[in-house]
Amino acid sequence: MKRENDQIAYVGVDPGKSGVITIMKDKEFFFFEMPTHKVETGKFTKTKKPVLKDEFFHDGFRDLTFKIRELTRGYKLKVCIEDVGGRGGWSATNNFEFGYVAGMQKMIFIMLGAEINMVRAQKWQSYMRQGYSDIRKASSTGKTMISDPKAVAKMIVDNEYPHIDFRKTERAKNDDDNRIDSFLICMYCKRINS
Numbered sequence: 001m002k003r004e005n006d007q008i009a010y011v012g013v014d015p016g017k018s019g020v021i022t023i024m025k026d027k028e029f030f031f032f033e034m035p036t037h038k039v040e041t042g043k044f045t046k047t048k049k050p051v052l053k054d055e056f057f058h059d060g061f062r063d064l065t066f067k068i069r070e071l072t073r074g075y076k077l078k079v080c081i082e083d084v085g086g087r088g089g090w091s092a093t094n095n096f097e098f099g100y101v102a103g104m105q106k107m108i109f110i111m112l113g114a115e116i117n118m119v120r121a122q123k124w125q126s127y128m129r130q131g132y133s134d135i136r137k138a139s140s141t142g143k144t145m146i147s148d149p150k151a152v153a154k155m156i157v158d159n160e161y162p163h164i165d166f167r168k169t170e171r172a173k174n175d176d177d178n179r180i181d182s183f184l185i186c187m188y189c190k191r192i193n194s
Contacts, residue, residue: 006076007025007026007074007075007076008075008076008077008078008193009023009024009025009071009072009075009076009077009078010023010024010025010078010079010080010186010187010189010190010193011023011024011077011078011079011080011109011114011186011189012079012080012181012182012183012184012185012186012187012188012189013079013080013081013082013105013106013109013182013185014082014178014181014182014185015081015082015084015098015101015102015105016034016084016098016101016102016178017034017056017097017098017101018034018178019034019101019102019105019178019182020032020033020034020176020178020179020181020182021064021068021105021108021182022179022182022183022185022186023068023071023072023186024186024187024190025071025072025075029164029183029186030071031179031182031183032064032067032068033168034056034060034064034101034105035056035057035058035059035060035061035063035064036054036055036056036057036060037054037055037057037060038052038053038054038055039052039053039055040052041053056101058104061104061108064108065108065111065112068108068112069112072112076115077109077112077113077114077115078114078115078117078189078190078193079109079114079115079116079117079189080116080117080118080119080124080185080186080188080189080192081102081105081106081109081116081117081118081119081185082118082119082120082121082124082181082185083118083119083120083121084098084102084121117189117192119185119188121149124184124185124188125149125152125153125184127188127191127192128153128156128184128187128188129152129156132152132155132156134147134152135147135148135151135152135155136148137151150177150180153177153180153181153184154175154177154180156184157175157180157183157184161183164183166179166180166183167179
């Protein structure tokens with residue numbers, strides 16, 4: 001029989017403001033979106049009500065850390081975080097903000113004493129795609145065909161995990177790419193640690 005401190009929770013982190021944290025504990029999955037709050041845009045509706053939009057909420061990381069701590073209390077945490085560098089085509093401000101949020105996400109698990117593995121997208125995708133064919137799509141110019149990792153990821157979860165809802169909300173029509181990626185990173189973490 002396993003003692004409480006022998007239990008392991010596996011975590012996959014798709015970093016960034018729109019990223020998701022997936023936790024697998026006792027064969028159950030939990031998705032954590034990045035914290036947001038409503039802010040006024042300075043625009044108004046026809047009825048003179050302020051138009052609101054969701055904005056990233058830094059202070060929400062405190063609550064997120066507490067929720068994850070409570071969920072995983074008594075479990076050893078093994079975490080895989082996608083290791084992403086700067087992105088071409090993004091402004092310096094966007095790259096800085098992405099790195100800032102990714103650092104905060106990593107800090108959650110440092111504070112919780114987790115075993116952290118930074119993994120490049122190509123590595124976890126290659127591992128999880130074993131046995132699946134590549135799916136290609138037209139490039140942005142339409143002149144060449146390029147690999148479509150999002151379509152392959154969707155095919156994997158549709159085939160292997162059809163019982164899991166990857167939509168962001170119950171009203172959403174489509175699965176959320178960030179949920180799928182964080183889930184597959186979580187499954188990669190479990191497989192390399194089993």
